[in-house]
Amino acid sequence: MDSASAIEYQSITKTEKQYPRAVQIWLAVGVFMIFMQVVIGGITRLTGSGLSITKWEIVTGSIPPLSAQQWDDAFELYKETPQYHKINKGMSMGEFQFIFFWEYFHRLWARTMGFVFLLPFLYFYRKGWIDRPLLRRLGIVVLLAAVVASFGWIMVASGLINRPWVNAYKLTMHLSLALILYSYLFWTLLTTVQVYPQVIHSVWLKKWGFTLAIVLAIQIILGGVMSGMKAALAYPTWPDMGGALIPSVLLKSTQWNVDNMVYYDQNVFMPALVQTLHRTVAYLLFIMGLWYFFKGLRTTITPPFRVGLYLFVGVLLMQVILGILTLINSLGTIPVGLGVFHQAGALILLSVVLFLNYQLKRDTEKV
Secondary structure, eight states: OGGGGGEEEEEEOOOOOOOHHHHHHHHHHHHHHHHHHHHHHHHHHHHTTTTTTOOOOGGGGSSSSHHEEEEEEEEHHHHTSIIIIIIIOOHHHHHHHHHHHHHHHHHHHHHHHHHHHOOOOOOOOHTTSOOOOHHHHHHHHHHHHHHHHHHHHHHHHHTTSSSSSOOOOHHHHHHHHHHHHHHHHHHHHHHEEEESSEEEEOOOHHHHHHHHHHHHHEEEHHHHHHHHHHHHHTTOOOBBTTTBBBOOOGOOGGOOOOOOOHHHOOOOOOHHHHHHHHHHHHHHHHHHHHHHHHHOOOOOOOOHHHHHHHHHHHHEEEEHHHHHHHHHTTTSOHHHHHHHHHHHHHHHHHHHHHHHHHHOOOOOOOO
């Protein structure tokens, strides 16, 4: 063991009450449902289903078309969108029902999450199982959920006028907000399951654990932009990008202008730039991750943190492989299965990094 990196840890034993098992399971179900909502959103995006429902009706929108006439009415509304005229003109009713299903399922899952949260919350609060710190955290969760839902409609609306798809930047903002919500609820879950984790006294572990989280967040954001722009279609090769290390379009100063960034679908510049950045940050994250893993194992760490390290390096390797497979199979269209698994892998990796950082929280921090 490297003496320079050796650390000490201690077990904190407290006598304060623990959270009931039912509350922990409830929060875990919430985390899972948000995880699945992001996955379903990925399927919705990759199948081009996000614009199939042209209205946002919170109550009446819970019921899908039940008669042939209602299906005809819904289809007629979709036929008025730019996506239908520019991409799906002439599609059959069966094809429309397929894309309608995924968008409807995406919205229905979100509504279901509301009930899963509200009903147990009322019961647990009445039982006195939710203390003030947890109540405060849950209030923030509700606020974040409302923001995510509202921005979801703003995102959809961006594809109902002129462009035949949602704006990539707004899609990325919607995804980023969803991941903030997921991360906050996941952290809240950790505070109820592991109320008093063993304290690890290591400045460098804390510093680089936080740095890893920041780099991963940037990578996920870039992944969202890349997905929204379908940037993988521009250069579906690896390790090169169309035969070059850096696409030639990025080396032309005339291409670096606002119009190319705003109207990214009319030029290869932004897809090339985003894919280059996504690849570069992936290499950086991979190198940093391996260094953190091996360096961490050489220190005195707690058993949970050691498990987290092994999970981290395993999921990191999986993500690299999934990313490459998704890229090289993006020939004319993004492979839905690989794309969804890659996005789910990013969420799992984020969860592991959050878990590691939770083990490194300050021993004086109130959770």
